[in-house]
Amino acid sequence: MTVQVAQNRMTSEEIARLSKEHTFFSWSVQGAVDPIAIDHAEGVWLFTPEGRRILDFNSQLMSVNIGHGDQRVVNAMIEQATKLQFVQPAFVTEIRARLGEKLAGILPGDLDKVFFTLGGAEAIENAIKIARQYTGRYKILARYRAYHGATMGAMTLTGDPRRWATEPGLVGVVRYPDTHRWGEREPRPVEESLKGLEDVIMYEGPHTIAAIFLETIVGTNGILIPPDGYIQGVRELCDRHGILMVADEVMAGFGRTGRWFAIDHWDTVPDLMTMAKGLTSSYLPLGAVAIRHHIAEKFDSTMFFGGLTYSSHPVSLAASLATLRVYEEDHLIERAAAMGPVMRAHHERLAAKHPSVGTHRNLGLFGILDLVRRHDPYTPMTNFNATSPEMSAISRYLREHDVYTMVSNNSIHTNPPLCISEEELAHGFEIIDGALTIADEAVQG
Numbered sequence: 001m002t003v004q005v006a007q008n009r010m011t012s013e014e015i016a017r018l019s020k021e022h023t024f025f026s027w028s029v030q031g032a033v034d035p036i037a038i039d040h041a042e043g044v045w046l047f048t049p050e051g052r053r054i055l056d057f058n059s060q061l062m063s064v065n066i067g068h069g070d071q072r073v074v075n076a077m078i079e080q081a082t083k084l085q086f087v088q089p090a091f092v093t094e095i096r097a098r099l100g101e102k103l104a105g106i107l108p109g110d111l112d113k114v115f116f117t118l119g120g121a122e123a124i125e126n127a128i129k130i131a132r133q134y135t136g137r138y139k140i141l142a143r144y145r146a147y148h149g150a151t152m153g154a155m156t157l158t159g160d161p162r163r164w165a166t167e168p169g170l171v172g173v174v175r176y177p178d179t180h181r182w183g184e185r186e187p188r189p190v191e192e193s194l195k196g197l198e199d200v201i202m203y204e205g206p207h208t209i210a211a212i213f214l215e216t217i218v219g220t221n222g223i224l225i226p227p228d229g230y231i232q233g234v235r236e237l238c239d240r241h242g243i244l245m246v247a248d249e250v251m252a253g254f255g256r257t258g259r260w261f262a263i264d265h266w267d268t269v270p271d272l273m274t275m276a277k278g279l280t281s282s283y284l285p286l287g288a289v290a291i292r293h294h295i296a297e298k299f300d301s302t303m304f305f306g307g308l309t310y311s312s313h314p315v316s317l318a319a320s321l322a323t324l325r326v327y328e329e330d331h332l333i334e335r336a337a338a339m340g341p342v343m344r345a346h347h348e349r350l351a352a353k354h355p356s357v358g359t360h361r362n363l364g365l366f367g368i369l370d371l372v373r374r375h376d377p378y379t380p381m382t383n384f385n386a387t388s389p390e391m392s393a394i395s396r397y398l399r400e401h402d403v404y405t406m407v408s409n410n411s412i413h414t415n416p417p418l419c420i421s422e423e424e425l426a427h428g429f430e431i432i433d434g435a436l437t438i439a440d441e442a443v444q445g
């Protein structure tokens, strides 16, 4: 890839200084941030202005699924931007027609209509509105170990501590039990989790509940893969009580797990599905809510009270259609499925070598290592919503060794772009191998 070298390019230091002086950073004490400047990126590699090469082992925010710098997507964006940059969403465009049709073809079951948003949180906001308008009920059930976005409604549904500063949020949001409790190695038995959910439905009154939201596989709260039978059990409870099932596939969707959508592993069709991230591989902002046929039909004769200036933005849609073609042309979804066992073998090798690895999980290239202080009783390396000197040292080690990934609580995420080669994957795990020796020293017993 050739990159135009502009005159008077800024150094990393200048970029960081001015960015910190005049812009805000997400989820940060502003004075504490220490950002890395990136100039360009290709495949699984990020490059600083000075040419330092950093392995992207987390696809940024588990979102650049096809990898960086794909010219097929860039060209599609340029072509659309050259022809038509924007019309407001009451107009229609060829790219909207083509992408709508394409998504209807890959979405599970009879999810065959989408409302386009700007990102994941807005998809959640609109799913809340559609569920309430469709059912005439107002309560929403959501879990604690969940992240659904940072707008007010999505933040209320979010169960993790990022919610606390935004409270009180929406009225009518009620928690139901998680499949995986914090600090435990294994998920709860399916029957126990479903019984807990059924109890909440009973206590709240099914006739008051519009929807049950869940991340099909929980993302930032720990790549929590539900045991077989759970997703089908939630579907059954929803059917029995006339409640809409809303699968949040913003992070788990678009090939990450080796299927188009994570929910495809359990052959279940949710009533609404939210998506973003891999929908464009983050080349441009785009989200969507997919709606089952009979639910969308209700709005044929009833007003949909929702709208966004940038819904169906043509250039974002062009990025999306081109991204979907890349998944297919490069067989990236099959590739993620095939790389799943390769990632698992790395996880297993590290678990066998390092006493600090308490457990590991992955489905396709959606993976994580959980670190522990003790195996028995099982004691995470950090307390809930905390860090520890060991985890901070691991973060520093990875940065010094030019591997970017998410380190949060007691976990190291392993979510590279789906185009990663076996050699690149091995390189990332070799660096993590080195980092884990820091944590091993803290293990007791």
Ligand SMILES: Cc1ncc(COP(=O)(O)O)c(C=O)c1O
Residues within 6 Å of the ligand: 061, 119, 120, 121, 122, 124, 147, 148, 149, 150, 215, 219, 220, 248, 249, 250, 251, 252, 276, 277, 287
């Ligand atoms: C499962 C899930 N839902 C929703 C969101 C919010 O998406 P966005 O940041 O695009 O608003 C995220 C973001 O990480 C997510 O992981």
